[in-house]
Amino acid sequence: xxxxxxxxxxxxxxxxxxxxxxxxxxxxxxxxxxxxxxxxxxxxxxxxxxxxxxxxxxxxxxxxxx
Amino acid sequence: xxxxxxxxxxxxxxxxxxxxxxxxxxxxxxxxxxxxxxxxxxxxxxxxxxxxxxxxxxxxxxxxxxxxxxxxxxxxxxxxxxxxxxxxxxxxxxxxxxxxxxxxxxxxxxxxxxxxxxxxxxxxxxxxxxxxxxxxxxxxxxxxxxxxxxxxxxxxxxxxxxxxxxxxxxxxxxxxxxxxxx
Numbered sequence: 001x002x003x004x005x006x007x008x009x010x011x012x013x014x015x016x017x018x019x020x021x022x023x024x025x026x027x028x029x030x031x032x033x034x035x036x037x038x039x040x041x042x043x044x045x046x047x048x049x050x051x052x053x054x055x056x057x058x059x060x061x062x063x064x065x066x
Numbered sequence: 067x068x069x070x071x072x073x074x075x076x077x078x079x080x081x082x083x084x085x086x087x088x089x090x091x092x093x094x095x096x097x098x099x100x101x102x103x104x105x106x107x108x109x110x111x112x113x114x115x116x117x118x119x120x121x122x123x124x125x126x127x128x129x130x131x132x133x134x135x136x137x138x139x140x141x142x143x144x145x146x147x148x149x150x151x152x153x154x155x156x157x158x159x160x161x162x163x164x165x166x167x168x169x170x171x172x173x174x175x176x177x178x179x180x181x182x183x184x185x186x187x188x189x190x191x192x193x194x195x196x197x198x199x200x201x202x203x204x205x206x207x208x209x210x211x212x213x214x215x216x217x218x219x220x221x222x223x224x225x226x227x228x229x230x231x232x233x234x235x236x237x238x239x240x241x242x243x244x245x246x247x248x
Contacts, residue, residue: 020226021218025190027171032191035086044081047103048074051110 069113073122077109080123083192084130090187091134093176101137105130121198128202131184174224178217185213186221 084105088098108129109116116125175183181203188199189210196214200207 017222020222024218024221024225027167028175028186028191031168031171032086032090032187035089036082038082038085040078040081041085041099043099044102044106045078047106048078048110
């Protein structure tokens with residue numbers, strides 16, 4: 001992939017719009033997937049593991065006990 | 067349903083996309099992770115209300131979205147984050163496109179009305195159907211479609227107002243961006 005802008009003739013308006021939409025979709029997914037690829041941070045894995053507890057304890061933890 | 071091992075695993079498996087959704091909505095990595103944490107606590111505290119066999123990611127996204135909404139009303143989002151602080155929250159930069167292009171895109175996304183931004187992210191990035199996105203946002207399917215269309219139109223105008231100068235022959239564009247089109 002490269003991000004150089006090709007120096008060509010302008011595309012037709014209708015097709016241009018489709019290309020812009022495709023490009024926007026691509027950018028949106030690139031932004032989103034970059035975070036998805038970071039996986040599960042330790043703090044969340046830890047949180048879920050800790051919450052493997054009866055409901056009473058769950059409520060206690062939710063109230064701020066760490 | 068009770069919190070089984072497999073349900074816990076499924077919740078954990080949803081964390082990466084919940085984070086991506088939260089960061090996309092809020093534009094702030096620290097706040098996004100707080101939102102995800104609050105979402106997980108709410109989900110686990112209310113796990114009895116989750117119907118077995120229903121769409122777990124959609125259920126979790128609904129919780130996160132509603133938390134973000136109520137949080138948003140309490141404190142206006144920090145405007146300065148539209149200027150690129152978001153990028154600093156990422157461990158790595160997006161692999162495609164330039165850093166500048168990424169920041170421009172992020173800034174444009176932040177200029178969308180919240181309704182449109184969340185609809186576009188749910189459908190265009192999270193990969194939810196229009197029906198699921200409508201359920202998450204608590205509105206009609208037609209409303210979601212309309213919001214996504216308006217979001218795309220607005221982004222086009224913001225990013226590519228002089229678009230014809232940015233694009234070459236069709237073949238080149240296809241080679242650069244691939245064939246994916248939502």
